[in-house]
Amino acid sequence: MTLDACLPAALRGPATTFTRLSAGLSGAGVHRVDAGGRAYVLKVISPDEPLDAWRRATRAAERAAAAALAPRVVHADEGRRAVVSELVVDRSFPPLLGDPRTRDAALELLGRTLRRVHDLPVDEGGPPADPRALLGGVAPALLGWAGLPAFARDALRAALEVEPPACGRAPVQSHNDVNPTNLVLDGERLLLLDWTTAAPNEPYWDLATIAMFLRLDDAACLRLLAAHEGAPVDALPARFVHDRRLAAVLCGAMFLAMASRGGHAGAAGATRGEAPTLGDVYGRLRAGGLSVATAEGQWQLGLALTRTGADLGL
DSSP: OOSGGGSOGGGOSTTOEEEEEEEOTTOOEEEEEEETTEEEEEEEOOTTSOHHHHHHHHHHHHHHHHTTSSOOEEEEETTTTEEEEEOOOOOOHHHHHHSTTTHHHHHHHHHHHHHHHHTSOOOTTSOOOOHHHHHHHHHHHHHTOTTOOHHHHHHHHHHHHSOOOOOOSOOEEEOSOOOGGGEEEOSSOEEEOOOTTOEEEOTHHHHHHHHHHTTOOHHHHHHHHHHHHTSOOOSOOHHHHHHHHHHHHHHHHHHHHHHHHTTOOOOTTOOGGGSOOHHHHHHHHHHTSOOTTSHHHHHHHHHHHHHHHHHTTO
């Protein structure tokens, strides 16, 4: 199958070019497409992936785009498991958050955006998200890896053993993968990319996941939650605190598992204090000294995320 065949007829032609952007955790191929003076993103997943899952993800992306929460979908090819969407130039959300002059506005924008995501119609067509069960699927192979450090092993087991506190909130339509690489600031709006894991979930999961990735302190988390709720929040809900820890360990486990499958030897004797922080890894990624496309990059990010979960108390 050629990439050209995945495009609508209006975008095909000798002047159309493709530039590889990434291969996500799901194995999907992502390319930039330049055609007719405009730029698009083509995402193609393996034809072996379940068709129902592709349909749900595409439906979620289209609904989000209609609500100005995702780039516009211009073409979907069910047979080839391909989706073409508009390319949005990213003006970068982290600097907006990092600048003291715009930090509160950035938290307000992020909280309100996630509330609008959670106000989308709940898609009842598939199973609800279950992050703890997902971790349970990753855990056996990872716990059997000789290169896994003891602190990571302890954090993984604790995350599986701790019962989540009651949420007290009805399920909402969730993105379920709100990390900085899936946030795009177009200058005014904050958009979310990659709706592959969109499914019903309790609302604190999305909020806690991005709070963890952005390393928000408790005061910033309260501002984020207040923006989402549209009212002041006096204390962090127990489920949010739990989800923040679980998200760190789950994401760390996924990257460590990728590193193991990629041939990384690990370092069983590494201690929590020796593991890099998320700030350390982010700095190396920005400087180009590390890439999550490599086993070493996956190992370093996995360690940092797992350390974050351990530091948060799991």
